[in-house]
Amino acid sequence: MFSNSRVSFQFVTILIYITVVCVSQVNSHWWSLATKTLLVGSSSVEQCDNELGFSHSQRQLCRTYANHMKYVKDGAENGIKECKYQFRLNRWNCSTAVNDITVFGKVLKIGSKETAFTYAVAAAGVVVSVAQACKNGLLQECGCSRAPRPQGISSSWNWGGCGDDTDYAYGFAKEFIDARERDTNPSNKSKHKARKEMNLRNNEAGRLVAVRSSEPTCKCHGVSGSCNVRTCWMKLSGFREIGNKLKSKYNSAIEVVAKKRGRRQLDFTPRKRSDVITPTSLVYLESSPDYCVKNRRTGVKGTKGRECNVDSNGPDGCGLMCCGRGYRVVHKQIVEKCNCRFQWCCTVICDQCPSNVKRYVCK
Known part of the structure; x- marks a missing residue:
């Protein structure tokens, strides 16, 4: 009798553990890293396994690139701060949920244009943070930008300096951020597959807006500041400017309908025929909830x-x-x-x- 009870108790305990971990993984998000204190040294690798906001592949990447996590954290923090700034005057003011590993709460479960913005601005934050860390020599895996001289820069000016390494930052951000969606195994319901694709597209839009904000920046040399000689390089825009561009993308976000293409592929079609989806378009699947009145089910604070x-x-x-x-x-x-x-x-x-x-x- 005791033996059976003990087995039953162990089974229930294991079941509860699996349920808690699985639910946490599904509902959590990597940008919850912004709310946590990072460890330094060998223990920082161990922390990768303890971050409930990381998917399986993200934990592996965290162990491989433990020195990058500080800049992932910084990027997430900047993304959240920028979201709060951009929506400070709106009914939904990018409010965060205290002690919630999803950071923004239940509202992210809705495939709305606000959710699209949060994915994009967080992805942009990581690109900027990692690119600048590369430039400042804080990551041994990367360094100064190797971008070629763009059109419009006089051939008489020196092309060099040390630009923001957007190529490396874009690649790392894509690998790390999108890993969460790749690890997600949605059910056969097209709704879940469509939401996964929506997240991926908005991640990409945020990264591209950040990368494409790079502009030539020059430093003058010469006698008495005559600027006879210039050294130029590519520099990312300030994050406020990137945030402004993403807010503009939010204002023109495109509502889409998912349609099957073959057994596994999905295509997004704009609900309005006049809309055209570009690589930097923010896309959404569901109308925004009523942000006027508090709703515990949707997580809206009112x-x-x-x-x-x-x-x-x-x-x-x-x-x-x-x-x-x-x-x-x-x-x-x-x-x-x-x-x-x-x-x-x-x-x-x-x-x-x-x-x-x-x-x-x-x-």
Whole structure:
């Protein structure tokens, strides 16, 4: 009797363990690395096996390229920060879920245009972070860009310097980020296969937008800054500019319908005939949920309590942000620096001046 009970208990324990791990792997995401503290040294390799946000292939890549994980983490952090900035005035403000290994919560389960943006901006973040690490000599596997002289650069100028290594960064980001989708074995349901393809396409769009933001940058040489001689190289745009481009892609994101091509292949067809899918297009499968009201099932937090701009007609205006529910006025006292003056030498001294301000908060 005891023996059977013990076997049953062990079986249940193993079953629970498998269920927890499998569910965590399906629902987690690699960009949860942004919320964790990385270990240094040999223990950093061991950490690869403990990251629930990594798929099987990503754990293997992590062990091989353990020194890259800091820059994957930095890229994920920058992507999340940029997402929050770009959507700070929208009903969905790229809110993150505390202590959630999916970072953004249940809302990512919906194949919406917002989900498309998060995949793209995170992928772009890794490209930029790794490319700059290469340039700065922080990764032994790569270095300065080997990009040829682009058209438009005078042949009299020196082409060299040390550019951002976007070729290596793109290749690594593609291998690491897409590994999660490659490890996913969707059921025969075309919906699951379509979502996998959607993720891959938006990953690629983010990487390409980042890589294509590279522009020639030159440094002048010559007597008294005459710029008789220039040395030029390729440099990535600032991440804010990349974020702006991706937000523009979000605004023109294309809703698609998945159609089978053969037994395993899927093709995406724009729902609107006038839309044309390009390599940098963000694509989505489902309409966005109602971000107005809190919904535990979808993970939507709603806009109740959000601050709005009473003078704006845009998405941050109280009419749109509050979804017609109205708003309340909140009086706050803030303290700001004022009456600043220079004191020899060499400090600036300011007074602390209180003032009353109005804030408008959605009901």
